[in-house]
Amino acid sequence: QKEKFNYWRNCGVPQLENQHLLFGDFQEYGKINPIKLTDKRYKYFKKLGVKLGGLYQFNRPILMIVDPSLVKLIVTKDFHYFTAHNPKIGNGLLFNNLFHMSGDEWKDARRKLTPTFTSGKIKMMSDIVIEKANELVNLIEKMNQNGQTAEIKEVLARYTTDVIGSCAFGIECNSIQDENSVFFQRGQDLFRKLNNMKPPTLLKLISLFLGKKRSISFDVSDIEDFFRNLVNDTIELREQNKTMRKDFLQLMIQLKNRGSIADIMYEKDVYQKAEGIEILSMEDIAGQCMLFFTAGFETSSTTMSFALLELAQNPEVQNKLREEVREVLQKYNGILCYEAIQELTYCDNVIKETLRKYPPLIQLPRMCTKKYKVPDTDMVIDEGATVSIPIQSIQNDPEYFPNPEKFDPERFNEENKSKIVDYTYLPFGEGPRQCLGLRFALIQSKAGLASLINRFHFTRNQKTPYPPKFALLSAILTLDGGIWLDVKNAN
Numbered sequence: 001q002k003e004k005f006n007y008w009r010n011c012g013v014p015q016l017e018n019q020h021l022l023f024g025d026f027q028e029y030g031k032i033n034p035i036k037l038t039d040k041r042y043k044y045f046k047k048l049g050v051k052l053g054g055l056y057q058f059n060r061p062i063l064m065i066v067d068p069s070l071v072k073l074i075v076t077k078d079f080h081y082f083t084a085h086n087p088k089i090g091n092g093l094l095f096n097n098l099f100h101m102s103g104d105e106w107k108d109a110r111r112k113l114t115p116t117f118t119s120g121k122i123k124m125m126s127d128i129v130i131e132k133a134n135e136l137v138n139l140i141e142k143m144n145q146n147g148q149t150a151e152i153k154e155v156l157a158r159y160t161t162d163v164i165g166s167c168a169f170g171i172e173c174n175s176i177q178d179e180n181s182v183f184f185q186r187g188q189d190l191f192r193k194l195n196n197m198k199p200p201t202l203l204k205l206i207s208l209f210l211g212k213k214r215s216i217s218f219d220v221s222d223i224e225d226f227f228r229n230l231v232n233d234t235i236e237l238r239e240q241n242k243t244m245r246k247d248f249l250q251l252m253i254q255l256k257n258r259g260s261i262a263d264i265m266y267e268k269d270v271y272q273k274a275e276g277i278e279i280l281s282m283e284d285i286a287g288q289c290m291l292f293f294t295a296g297f298e299t300s301s302t303t304m305s306f307a308l309l310e311l312a313q314n315p316e317v318q319n320k321l322r323e324e325v326r327e328v329l330q331k332y333n334g335i336l337c338y339e340a341i342q343e344l345t346y347c348d349n350v351i352k353e354t355l356r357k358y359p360p361l362i363q364l365p366r367m368c369t370k371k372y373k374v375p376d377t378d379m380v381i382d383e384g385a386t387v388s389i390p391i392q393s394i395q396n397d398p399e400y401f402p403n404p405e406k407f408d409p410e411r412f413n414e415e416n417k418s419k420i421v422d423y424t425y426l427p428f429g430e431g432p433r434q435c436l437g438l439r440f441a442l443i444q445s446k447a448g449l450a451s452l453i454n455r456f457h458f459t460r461n462q463k464t465p466y467p468p469k470f471a472l473l474s475a476i477l478t479l480d481g482g483i484w485l486d487v488k489n490a491n
């Protein structure tokens, strides 16, 4: 076991001393939250003045990248050495998607799916997003009339669930209006199971890292079946009725039947099967739709929740945002539309600043897929090594973002944005594996935030601590408890 902890030393990579026999460098796992733990390691290596450092998660070697110029090489120029996110740790629908694919399989799927997320396609879906944002406003209005304090995280998860449910699965989930919506409950179950790093998931991960198992299961087969059946039934119905709807599913049906996605869709482009093409299977469609769902609803609702918490904490920023929203809406007869959303530049900066302080994925994952010699050093990274780019730490490093605790959207204004050091701001990742849903995430977050700020004024309820407290055992940035805000009609 001790020899295992010499792995990085043997590669010429600096590492910590005195690893715990079982936990390696993660002996504080579960005692301090994942942000603090990662930050501690980042600061340690940064103080040493090195570009990268080796860690042991249990006995699995992980390489932490500290220097932005090396981040740049790994995610862009030398990407061909780091084409995978992770070693594949499981099977089933949950892993049958772009995020978990590698090599040629990933390249082919990424090429096919990219046209799904162009600005034109996002514009096409913006009507659905805006309709759901209006329902969100009505829900908060009702809560406000009843004198209720809003647990904003859950309310926003209902909004993003309805948006993604409608766009990715073509169904009305009604989670904004119906507290007991089945779709919402299934989504919450799935997220809880994936994000839960407590035993027994933790024990499964330990046995995986110790090499006792090659893959693990997350016990989500019932949820996978739910999504699989939903996709099958909806596609079958559409194929029968030749329905045309402006959503991702329609584009996936087109991909299935025609092998590619056309710019403009006509019925014949979607439902007439092309000859001699490699058909996209129902299982593949269901897998990608499930990824859009898991990647889409929690990340965006988390972002909007943190944005509202910071707006409640910083009323001058909230007022400035409201002024912008009202000024732009005036030009469009008071009605939010795709073009109006594009003009909300301060709103963009509020969301960018939120994603700087609170990136939902605190680290970017990469796996070394070909032996790599780190330029200008003697260090060599083996094929199969896991790489972590600690974006939360980099984005909150005072060297790159002075006074990092301050919520300051002006960091991203026209004058200041050019001062940001390259590869120090990466909430959506970068390079060929950058988040494919970036534009969709921005439109859904902006539509929700702008609609709410136009109508309501938010203040922090005493139940919500500030600075926020993060959960100890979770895979993505999660708060301990909810975000409770008091709501008033805005003047």
Ligand code: HEM
Pocket: 085, 098, 099, 100, 110, 291, 292, 293, 295, 296, 297, 299, 300, 303, 355, 359, 360, 361, 364, 365, 426, 427, 428, 429, 430, 431, 432, 433, 434, 435, 436, 437, 438, 440, 441
């Ligand atoms: C605020 C919201 C979101 C954030 C912060 C976010 C962040 C990320 C990050 C950090 C990655 C990894 C990037 C890399 O490795 O360089 C990623 C990948 C991905 N995201 Fe997002 N995401 C968000 C919303 C969405 C949405 C709404 C969708 C889809 C509807 C989506 C779909 C994807 C997909 C498909 C990938 C995998 C790309 C690949 O491996 O080629 N994301 N996202």
